[in-house]
Amino acid sequence: MxxxxxxxxxxxxxKKISDAFDVFDHERNKxxxxxxxxxxxxxxxxFPTEGELQEFITEIEEEEATGYIRFERFLPTMTxxxxxxxxxxxxxxxxxxxFEVLDQEKKGHLGTEELTKYMTQDGEPFTQxxxxxxxxxxxxxxKNVIFYKDFVSMLTVDxx
Amino acid sequence: MRPEQPxxxxxxxxxxxxxxxxxxxxxxxxxxxxxxxxxxxxxxxLIQRWYRQYVARLEMRRRCTWNIFQSMxxxxxxxxxxxxxxxxxLMDHFTPASSERNLIAxxxxxxxxxxxxxxxxxxxxxxxEVPEFYSGPHLNFPLTATNATELVEAFRTKQQLHSRYVLxxxxxxWKLLRILPNINHVSTCHSKEITICGDLHxxxxxxLLVFYKNGLPSMETPYVFNGDFVDRGKNSMEILLILFAFLxxxxxxxxxxxxxxxxxxxxxxxxxxxxxLGKYRVHGKKILKLLQxxxxxxxxASVIDQKVLILHGGISDTTDLDxxxxxxxxxxxxxxxxxxxxKSSAKNKQSDQDSWDEDNMTRRRVRSMTYSSxxxxxxEVQRHSLQTLSSQVEEELRERRRRAGFSLSHxxxxxxxxxxxxxxxxxxxxxxxEDWKQVVDMLWSDPMPIDGCVPNEVRGGGCxxxxxxxxxxxxxxxxxxxxxxxxxxxxxxxxxxxxxxLTIFSASNYYEVGSNRGAYIRLGPDLVPHLIQYxxxxxxxxxxxxxxxxxxxxxxxxxxxxxxxxxxxxxxxxFQEFDPEQTGLISLNHWATAMESVLQLGLPWRMLRSQLxxxxxxxxxxxxxxxxxxxxxxxxxxxxxxxxxxxxxKHHSNLETIFRIIDTDNSGLISFExxxxxxxxxxxxxxxxxxxxxxxxxxxxxxxxKDGSIDINExxxxxxxVDRTQQERSNSTLSGVHPHLLQSEHPTKTLxxxxxxxxx
Numbered sequence: 001m002x003x004x005x006x007x008x009x010x011x012x013x014x015k016k017i018s019d020a021f022d023v024f025d026h027e028r029n030k031x032x033x034x035x036x037x038x039x040x041x042x043x044x045x046x047f048p049t050e051g052e053l054q055e056f057i058t059e060i061e062e063e064e065a066t067g068y069i070r071f072e073r074f075l076p077t078m079t080x081x082x083x084x085x086x087x088x089x090x091x092x093x094x095x096x097x098x099f100e101v102l103d104q105e106k107k108g109h110l111g112t113e114e115l116t117k118y119m120t121q122d123g124e125p126f127t128q129x130x131x132x133x134x135x136x137x138x139x140x141x142x143k144n145v146i147f148y149k150d151f152v153s154m155l156t157v158d159x160x
Numbered sequence: 161m162r163p164e165q166p167x168x169x170x171x172x173x174x175x176x177x178x179x180x181x182x183x184x185x186x187x188x189x190x191x192x193x194x195x196x197x198x199x200x201x202x203x204x205x206l207i208q209r210w211y212r213q214y215v216a217r218l219e220m221r222r223r224c225t226w227n228i229f230q231s232m233x234x235x236x237x238x239x240x241x242x243x244x245x246x247x248x249x250l251m252d253h254f255t256p257a258s259s260e261r262n263l264i265a266x267x268x269x270x271x272x273x274x275x276x277x278x279x280x281x282x283x284x285x286x287x288x289e290v291p292e293f294y295s296g297p298h299l300n301f302p303l304t305a306t307n308a309t310e311l312v313e314a315f316r317t318k319q320q321l322h323s324r325y326v327l328x329x330x331x332x333x334w335k336l337l338r339i340l341p342n343i344n345h346v347s348t349c350h351s352k353e354i355t356i357c358g359d360l361h362x363x364x365x366x367x368l369l370v371f372y373k374n375g376l377p378s379m380e381t382p383y384v385f386n387g388d389f390v391d392r393g394k395n396s397m398e399i400l401l402i403l404f405a406f407l408x409x410x411x412x413x414x415x416x417x418x419x420x421x422x423x424x425x426x427x428x429x430x431x432x433x434x435x436x437l438g439k440y441r442v443h444g445k446k447i448l449k450l451l452q453x454x455x456x457x458x459x460x461a462s463v464i465d466q467k468v469l470i471l472h473g474g475i476s477d478t479t480d481l482d483x484x485x486x487x488x489x490x491x492x493x494x495x496x497x498x499x500x501x502x503k504s505s506a507k508n509k510q511s512d513q514d515s516w517d518e519d520n521m522t523r524r525r526v527r528s529m530t531y532s533s534x535x536x537x538x539x540e541v542q543r544h545s546l547q548t549l550s551s552q553v554e555e556e557l558r559e560r561r562r563r564a565g566f567s568l569s570h571x572x573x574x575x576x577x578x579x580x581x582x583x584x585x586x587x588x589x590x591x592x593x594e595d596w597k598q599v600v601d602m603l604w605s606d607p608m609p610i611d612g613c614v615p616n617e618v619r620g621g622g623c624x625x626x627x628x629x630x631x632x633x634x635x636x637x638x639x640x641x642x643x644x645x646x647x648x649x650x651x652x653x654x655x656x657x658x659x660x661x662l663t664i665f666s667a668s669n670y671y672e673v674g675s676n677r678g679a680y681i682r683l684g685p686d687l688v689p690h691l692i693q694y695x696x697x698x699x700x701x702x703x704x705x706x707x708x709x710x711x712x713x714x715x716x717x718x719x720x721x722x723x724x725x726x727x728x729x730x731x732x733x734x735f736q737e738f739d740p741e742q743t744g745l746i747s748l749n750h751w752a753t754a755m756e757s758v759l760q761l762g763l764p765w766r767m768l769r770s771q772l773x774x775x776x777x778x779x780x781x782x783x784x785x786x787x788x789x790x791x792x793x794x795x796x797x798x799x800x801x802x803x804x805x806x807x808x809x810k811h812h813s814n815l816e817t818i819f820r821i822i823d824t825d826n827s828g829l830i831s832f833e834x835x836x837x838x839x840x841x842x843x844x845x846x847x848x849x850x851x852x853x854x855x856x857x858x859x860x861x862x863x864x865x866k867d868g869s870i871d872i873n874e875x876x877x878x879x880x881x882v883d884r885t886q887q888e889r890s891n892s893t894l895s896g897v898h899p900h901l902l903q904s905e906h907p908t909k910t911l912x913x914x915x916x917x918x919x920x
Contacts, residue, residue, distance in 0.1 A: 022764055027609035029610070042217065049209055090209065098203035102207075123204035123208050126208060130212075130215075137706055155211065155214045
C-alpha cells in the first residue's frame, strides 16, 4: 500500500518534470539547451545556487558536452532531487532579513548604487542584464531607492 | 521581523567565516565599513538565489503563454482548412440540383473567367468623385517617390486614402505585377544591402518602425517583403497600399513575395475582409475583388545573387524552382483549392494534400508531429482519411439527394464529376496538381528538426520538411541559404537546419503586446545575414519583465478560458470518468490528463495548473465549483440550449467565416434562410445534430430589429465572451507603475457573456 502510494507520487513527479522539460524542448526531440536547465529546475520550485546548478549540470551532461541535455539523463537526477527535497525553498522572512542586513542604517530602503554593488560584486554576481532587470522591477523611479519590503512581497507573492 | 533587531539568521551564520569569502567590498562607502563582510555576502547570495528563482518562474510562465497562443493559432488554421476542404469537396461532388450548391459556389467565385478588358471596366475608378472636403493624401500617376512618402506620412497620422485612389493604385499594381516573373531575381551588386522583412500582418507600427530605422525603400535601400502583409492587425490595407506604392515607384528595388494570407478565403476568417469593408463601405467589394486578382499575380519567391532563396513558407521534397518559374501563378487565386481536385482526390497520388481526417488531426502538439515513421505512416494517413472523407460525404450526399428528390448511386457519383463546366482538358490534370502542390508547399510549409517530409497536419496545409530536404534542394539549385517567414518567433528570427534556414518574422507583439519581438534582415554582397530586432509598442518598452509577462499571460489565459467554456460538457464528462464515486473531486493529475484529452492543445497543463486552479481540497479539485469560478455564466434563459450555445462558441470562427461567405453582397446582413443554411452546413461539416427548431429559435431571438435579417457583426459580438473582472481591472493594469497593483492576476474571475442590450 505504502509502496503504491510512493509509486503514485513518483509518477506524478515524473509527469511534472516532463511537462516542465517539454516547455523548453523546442525541437520536440527530448533535448533542451543546457542554458535552460537552470530555469527548468528553478521553475520546479528549487532554489539552487549557481554553484549547485553547475554541479547538477555536470552530473547530467554527456561525456562530451554537446550544449544539449537529454531528457533521459535529466529525469532520474531531477526526480531524486525533488524526492529528497534538495535545494529547498528559502523561507520568505529570510529574504527580508537579507535586505535588512544590507540596510545597515535601518532606513527601510537601499540606494540603487548600493544594491548594484552588492549584487554585481558579491556572492554569485549578477550580469549587467540581470541587474538592470532587477532594478527596473525593484527601484522607485523617482527616488532612486529600493523599498525592499515591497520588493520582497513582489518576489514572493505568486507562490502558492 | 522588525528591522531594528539584528537578524538572527545572518548573525549565527556569520560566525562560520568561510575561506572563500571575499575580504570586503571595494570600493567602500562610509557605512559599508561597519558591515560584517560575510553577513553581507550571505545576504547578497541569498537575494541572488531568490531573484534568479523568481525570474525562472516568470520565464516558465512566459513560455507557457507562448505555447497557449501558438497552439490556439494553429488549431484555428487547421479548422479553417478543414472547413474549406469540406466545402471544396461538396462543391466537387455535388449534383447541380442541390440548393446549397449555389451557396457553396460563392466561395469559388474566383473561377469566373473574365477578359482583362472586362475587369478594367469593372474596376473603373475614373467616375468616382473625390469630394472637396476630403483631407487625405492625393495621388498622381505615374506615382512619384514623394507620393509614396506622403502616403506613409498620412497613414502614420491615421488618415485614410480615398477609395478612388485606392482603386487606381490597385489597378496600376495589378498591371505591373502581371509582367513580373514568378521568381524575382535580385542582386546585391553596387555594394547595395538588401533588407528583408517577414510577416507584417497588418501591424503598421512595425512597418513604420522598420522604415524609421532602416530608411524608406529606394534605389539605395532595396527591400524584399516576404508575404503575409495582411490579416490579424488593424492596418492591413495601409500596409498593402504603402508596399504597392513603393513597388510602383521602384519596381526594380522593391520585391514582394506572396504569403499564405494573400488569399481571400483566408482573409474571410482572419479579419482583412472585415477591415476593408469597414474602411470602404461603398467600394469595399470592388477593392476585395481586385485584391484577389493582385494576390494571384504576386511573385512566389525571390533569389538574391543566385545564392539566397527567399519564400514565405518553405519547401518540400518535390520543390523545384525550375517548375515554379514556369507555373501559371495567377491560376491559384486561393491556394487552398487545387485547380482540379475532382479526379485527383479520388485516386491520385497527390491526394495527401486533401487529407483532413479527424483522427489524424488529434495530435496537435505545437510544432510537432508523429515522428515515429513518416515513411510508413503517410500512405496510412492517406487511405484512412479518404475513406473517412468518402463515407462522411456519402452520407451527406444521400441526405441531400433525399431532400432534393434525387437518387444517385455511389458509382454514378464519380462519373458525374466530370460534368462540371469550369474544367480544363483532362490531360492537364496531372501537371495542374503538381504545379499546385509546388505553390502550396512554398506558402504553407514549416521546417522540422528531423529528416524527411510529411504533410503539415498541424496547420492543415503544406508540409514539414527536414534538414535533409533543405540540403537537397539547396544543393540542386546551387543555393547557400533559405530565408522564410510564416512562423512567429519570440526573438523575431530563428536559425535552424544547421543555419541553412532562417525564419524572419516582422510583426512584433503578434499574439499580444509583449509576446514577441520583430526583426528584419540586412544582406550585403557577402550574403551574411545581419539581424535587427525591435519591438514596436511604446507602452511595453518600459514595462518590467514581470509586468509584461503578467499582461501577456492574462490575455492568453482569457483565450484559454473561452476554450474551457466552449468545451464544458466534454470536460465535465471527462472529469466524471475519473470520479466514479461521484465525489465531485478529482486529483490534479487527472485534471491535467482530462484537460489534454478534451482540448487537444498539447499544452503543459501541469505547469499551467497554478494559473488555472486556485483552490484545492486536500490536493483534490472540486471540478464543478472550479468551473463556476473560472469559466461560466449562462448568458440568457432564452438560449438555454446549452449544447447549441457551446457549439456556437466552439465554432465561433468557422461560423463567422461561413456567414461572411454567404453574405455575398457584403451588406453585413444575412436572411433567416441563409442563417439556417449556414447552420445546416456547419452541422453536417461537424457531424453534429442541431434541430431546425433550435436554429429557428436562435434566429428569432437574435433578430434584434425584428426585420427578418441578421446582422453578422452584431451576432458575433453578442456572443463574444467577456471577462468582467478584466474590464474592472483594466484601469489599474494600464497605469501599471506599481507592481503591487498587478499582484492579484490569478484567473479567479468569471467569464461572462457580454450582455448585449438586446438580450436584457
